[in-house]
Amino acid sequence: MAVLLETEKVTRVLPGTVPVxxxxxxDLTIGDGEFVAITGPSxxxxxxxxxxxxxxxxxxxxxxxxxxxxxxxxxxxxxxxIRLSGIGFIFQFHFLLAEFSALxxxxxxxxxxxxxxxxxxxxxxxxxxxxLGLRDHLRKRPDQLSGGQRQRVxxxxxxxxxxxxxxxxxxxxxxxxxxxxxxxxxxxxxxxxDGKSVVAVTHxxxxxxxxxxxxxxxxxxxxxxxxxxxxxxxxxx
Amino acid sequence: MSLTLEIAVTHIRGRLRQTLxxxxxxxxxxxxxxxxxxxxxxxxxxxxxxxVDAMPxxxxxxxxxxxxxxxxxxxxxxxEWHGLRPKEDIRGILNPTAAxxxxxxxxxxxxxxxxxxxxxxxxxxxxxxxxxxxxxPKDMIAVSTIEDDMTAGALTDLDGAGFAAxxxxxxxDRLGIEMGDSFDLTVANERSRRIKVVGLFRTGVVATDExxxxxxxxVAQTLSGRQNAINDIQIRLADANAARMVAAxxxxxxxxxxVSWQEANESLLEALQIRNxxxxxxVAAILVVAGFGIFNIVSIITHEKARxxxxxxxxxxxxxxxxxxxxxxxxxMGGIGGILGSALGYGLTWGLGNVRFxxxxxxxxTNLPVTYDVLHYVIASGLALLTAGIAGYLPARKAARGxxxxxxxxxx
Ligand SMILES: Nc1ncnc2c1ncn2[C@@H]1O[C@H](COP(=O)(O)OP(=O)(O)OP(=O)(O)O)[C@@H](O)[C@H]1O
Ligand SMILES: [Mg+2]
Numbered sequence: 001m002a003v004l005l006e007t008e009k010v011t012r013v014l015p016g017t018v019p020v021x022x023x024x025x026x027d028l029t030i031g032d033g034e035f036v037a038i039t040g041p042s043x044x045x046x047x048x049x050x051x052x053x054x055x056x057x058x059x060x061x062x063x064x065x066x067x068x069x070x071x072x073x074x075x076x077x078x079x080x081x082i083r084l085s086g087i088g089f090i091f092q093f094h095f096l097l098a099e100f101s102a103l104x105x106x107x108x109x110x111x112x113x114x115x116x117x118x119x120x121x122x123x124x125x126x127x128x129x130x131x132l133g134l135r136d137h138l139r140k141r142p143d144q145l146s147g148g149q150r151q152r153v154x155x156x157x158x159x160x161x162x163x164x165x166x167x168x169x170x171x172x173x174x175x176x177x178x179x180x181x182x183x184x185x186x187x188x189x190x191x192x193x194d195g196k197s198v199v200a201v202t203h204x205x206x207x208x209x210x211x212x213x214x215x216x217x218x219x220x221x222x223x224x225x226x227x228x229x230x231x232x233x234x235x236x237x
Numbered sequence: 238m239s240l241t242l243e244i245a246v247t248h249i250r251g252r253l254r255q256t257l258x259x260x261x262x263x264x265x266x267x268x269x270x271x272x273x274x275x276x277x278x279x280x281x282x283x284x285x286x287x288x289v290d291a292m293p294x295x296x297x298x299x300x301x302x303x304x305x306x307x308x309x310x311x312x313x314x315x316x317e318w319h320g321l322r323p324k325e326d327i328r329g330i331l332n333p334t335a336a337x338x339x340x341x342x343x344x345x346x347x348x349x350x351x352x353x354x355x356x357x358x359x360x361x362x363x364x365x366x367x368x369x370x371x372x373x374p375k376d377m378i379a380v381s382t383i384e385d386d387m388t389a390g391a392l393t394d395l396d397g398a399g400f401a402a403x404x405x406x407x408x409x410d411r412l413g414i415e416m417g418d419s420f421d422l423t424v425a426n427e428r429s430r431r432i433k434v435v436g437l438f439r440t441g442v443v444a445t446d447e448x449x450x451x452x453x454x455x456v457a458q459t460l461s462g463r464q465n466a467i468n469d470i471q472i473r474l475a476d477a478n479a480a481r482m483v484a485a486x487x488x489x490x491x492x493x494x495x496v497s498w499q500e501a502n503e504s505l506l507e508a509l510q511i512r513n514x515x516x517x518x519x520v521a522a523i524l525v526v527a528g529f530g531i532f533n534i535v536s537i538i539t540h541e542k543a544r545x546x547x548x549x550x551x552x553x554x555x556x557x558x559x560x561x562x563x564x565x566x567x568x569x570m571g572g573i574g575g576i577l578g579s580a581l582g583y584g585l586t587w588g589l590g591n592v593r594f595x596x597x598x599x600x601x602x603t604n605l606p607v608t609y610d611v612l613h614y615v616i617a618s619g620l621a622l623l624t625a626g627i628a629g630y631l632p633a634r635k636a637a638r639g640x641x642x643x644x645x646x647x648x649x
Contacts, residue, residue: 076555095547
């Protein structure tokens, strides 16, 4: 299993009169094809860790390596370039651009990358959306879609440039159980069929239990990291 | 369409009304700036061309730019001297034949050689100090507008008329003489002569109409007892703007002070320059005000679209991409405003140029002088685009710098 993402003693402190430690001493290795759940109480630093893994935020100490490459001395542009083709983000809220159709939203990262021509982009975006069950909604704008459909468009957008890593912050947090299940199955498919890695923050312990690996955070520190079932321990409830 | 532009357009569409108001601000600014420039430039051109028309483009006199070196300086290497009588200068351009030949060979334009003298005109009991200008009529006509100013007779009537003169109407009034009358004219300490009036002129310049007398060059030379002398060469050029260059060259060639019309009117032209600076300052101020409108609307959009900015960054957009979006919005507003403003400016200029009015004194119907100069349009639109660009850039930079994490956190 090739190493995709690695952190070494990553600490993130927010400066201020009272400095806030978001996460502390995070040592983590994520390989290709892993399906990782991040759990923990509210305020334990799950989102913060995800932003660090996605190079959206910078650690105050320690190092994040993407495909073995240190990222702390990269420029803002170089980090943006890694995000563009290497990492797909999914958030609790879809964050689609309201003025663009589903298809156009999915095409945005492709157009920014500009590796393929316009027609190919369109075909590929349509493909991804169809796979996520949105065949009939390609031309609809976000306000014409249901919550679950929007979130699936957001998943499709994360997949647009075929990144090896998907980071999801409570991707099903605002969805009903049916839509949640749908999105979860899609994420599983991404891992099992496409061989991508998905790291997802979730509050849903059943869902976490069905993922390959579980990382549990408390107060910004990793308290357990192992096969999913292992952390279905009393300490969680 | 590029992605940047496409996103910029969606933002503008979402705020169409405010955007249109901003564009309207730029349009008005550019439009009025152009109309004002057309009017000011027009009146200036009109004024300058009247001025240039009425005077020699280059005038060479028998003065030198540097004070002449006195024998005392050479003989004793004196640094300063007092109470010494300087060497008497016999006025006049030395060796006038050679000087004129040199000018003729160069041929910068029409050349008229003259002898300018001070004299006293007398008639009855009246006496007036006058400038006697000895000219070759056909040459003088070629370098001046005297022909147009004649109210009686012609300058060429001097030819073959012996001791005759063309004088200003006001001078004739002052002396109480009319066409065909004769008066006495004395130059320096020479003998007085009777001169017959064969022509009258009125230039509108009081000093000239009251104090100038044209005679033939030969007559002036005889009056002053200085055969062959000339002390004034006037040149009229096909291109008046070349006057500075021609003057400099003539001065280097002949050694005498040659004054271009620009130099002669330096302070006037400076005043016009200041007028232009004031005008462009006002134009810039108008456009800066228009820029505030753009700044305002782009700022509003960056706040409104903060979430979009954050998400675009998480997708891998760079800060410069984000800046580009909002810069494009400012530039779009400035550009559209510039185009519409140019059209408005053209329309206003046309309208102003067609306003007809009658001056109280003149009988002719006049139009406001306006100038259509592409430069005005380029400058006004360019300034509009620049201020719009800056107005877009400032909020764009702020928006691009923001930390996406803060916004994403805040939104969830
Ligand atoms: N800008 C900030 N200023 C101060 N404290 C902050 C800031 N951002 C985050 N925190 C704190 O950092 C800690 C970690 O926040 P984070 O959002 O990572 O937690 P989380 O595990 O994702 O919580 P949740 O499950 O509620 O989403 C929290 O205690 C939070 O209050
Ligand atoms: Mg969170």
